[in-house]
Amino acid sequence: MRTETQAIADEIKQSLGLLRRHLDWDTARKRLDELNARSEDPNLWNDPTKARSLMAERTRLDEAIGAYLRLESGLNDNIELIELGEAEGDDGIVKEAEASLKAVREDARKAEIETLLSGEADGNDAFLEVHAGAGGTESQDWAQMLLRMYTRWAERKGYKVDLVERHDGEEAGIKSATIQVKGHNAFGWLKTESGVHRLVRISPYDSNARRHTSFSSVWVYPVVDDSINIDVNESDCRIDTYRSSGAGGQHVNTTDSAVRITHVPTGIVVACQNERSQHKNRATAWNMLRARLYEAELEKREAAAQAEAAGKTDIGWGHQIRSYVLQPYQMVKDLRTGVESPTPSGVLDGDLDEFMAAALAARVKGGADAPVEDID
Structure with missing residues (x-):
């Protein structure tokens, strides 16, 4: 396996490790089994508020576990295809599997960000x-x-x-x-x-x-x-x-x-x-x-x-979080995280995920309010 491909696989494995720890895997699987059993109780909806809460938790856990399993399967399946293609000398299979592996990496990165959205009202x-x-x-x-x-x-x-x-x-x-x-x-x-x-x-x-x-x-x-x-x-x-x-x-x-x-x-x-x-x-x-x-x-x-x-x-007028400069040069800079974009037009058209993800990560680490040098 090429060095670049191995690095992508290792990055996905790191993401899977983080997701597994965040889920508390064994506890999450046991809890989902319990919720699935309770959801089949014909008396569940006698208390609609409690039922909605239970079903919401069940859906959240089911989606999180399912996402992890899809990523794990995507990693293993594509590694096997790459190894098979290399063994048979089929560059077509290798290239196709490597492209799929890169897509799995992007999905893993998105899943990592989703783990930051675990606050009481985040959903x-x-x-x-x-x-x-x-x-x-x-x-x-x-x-x-x-x-x-x-x-x-x-x-x-x-x-x-x-x-x-x-x-x-x-x-x-x-x-x-x-x-x-x-x-x-x-x-x-x-x-x-x-x-x-x-x-x-x-x-x-x-x-x-x-x-x-x-x-x-x-x-x-x-x-x-x-x-x-x-x-x-x-x-x-x-x-x-x-x-x-x-x-x-x-x-x-x-x-x-x-x-x-x-x-x-x-x-x-x-x-x-x-x-x-x-x-x-x-x-x-x-x-x-x-x-x-x-x-x-x-x-x-x-x-x-x-x-x-x-x-x-x-949150007052002295608490600036982001600067958008259109002239004399083009730059958007988050003053808390240092994340920058040279294309304000894209940011102003809604391309904000990079800024939001960095701010979420900084907030989780307790550093969201660390000052970053301003821009004129």
């Missing part, structure tokens, strides 16, 4: 908010670019995106917007994107073609499903209704269908305006509030577990 859907910073039209245009970037990323992943609320800028862009990203591990992937994003470019709104720096913030929090109980005292909340803004049809724009809920003890504010019905907007806003309160609790737990990162719950 949930996510709410993502974008807010323009100071700077008027410039920052509002940048906020809209970010909204499009995350929408395109979600579409690439096969996720569904629903617009929850949007406030347009006076001339261009958006002042703020909230979307709900629906799909397995949506929150797990997106959770490290919370923070301040900086854009440097020659402004299309400046007649003197000067270079401008704009800031917008992103905030991600998980959708709370039925398995998570969050109690909210309605007496602690102030509910306001108002007229929706932006596109949406005559009825949306001429009735007080939009809903804003303020949780007085924490100061958390959520809003929804995407439905014609005030009742539906109110229900969505309550779900958003529960999600925000849950996210705040997760942040408290993480801060307690990682005392050195106690400041990470304070």
